[in-house]
Amino acid sequence: MLHGRSLAVPAALILSSPAVAQPENWNDARPLTLTLSSFRFEPADIVLEHGVPYRLHLVNSASGGHDFAAREFLAAARIRPQDAPKIRDGRIALSGGESTDVTLIAPTPGTYRLRCTHFMHSAFGMTGRIVVR
Numbered sequence: 001m002l003h004g005r006s007l008a009v010p011a012a013l014i015l016s017s018p019a020v021a022q023p024e025n026w027n028d029a030r031p032l033t034l035t036l037s038s039f040r041f042e043p044a045d046i047v048l049e050h051g052v053p054y055r056l057h058l059v060n061s062a063s064g065g066h067d068f069a070a071r072e073f074l075a076a077a078r079i080r081p082q083d084a085p086k087i088r089d090g091r092i093a094l095s096g097g098e099s100t101d102v103t104l105i106a107p108t109p110g111t112y113r114l115r116c117t118h119f120m121h122s123a124f125g126m127t128g129r130i131v132v133r
């Protein structure tokens with residue numbers, strides 16, 4: 001009897017482990033291209049569905065640097081682990097001509113701000129919105 005109980009404990013621990021209980025189908029992520037240029041995001045309004053994985057393909061078509069700064073969105077979204085190092089301080093930085101992919105699962109529904117933090121870029125119109133519904 002005691003032996004049977006001791007076997008049940010590790011099984012319960014395994015089932016409650018997030019890595020096992022919530023497998024992510026990162027390969028099924030929907031592709032979404034976002035272009036950064038001087039001084040705009042295209043598209044500037046992004047609509048995502050809550051709980052759906054997306055592969056954000058960020059392209060900086062300008063010769064100078066820009067960034068995808070969306071602190072609240074990136075903090076709330078579930079980021080594919082290998083893409084997490086691309087995010088620093090709520091931003092994904094892209095040097096001129098650079099592109100990168102970040103795969104994530106859209107967070108809680110709401111409207112999240114997007115902007116470029118380079119000096120004066122948001123004042124010149126480099127802002128956007130991410131709407132999760």
Ligand SMILES: [Cu+2]
Pocket residue numbers: 039065066067116117118121126
């Ligand atoms: Cu910019």
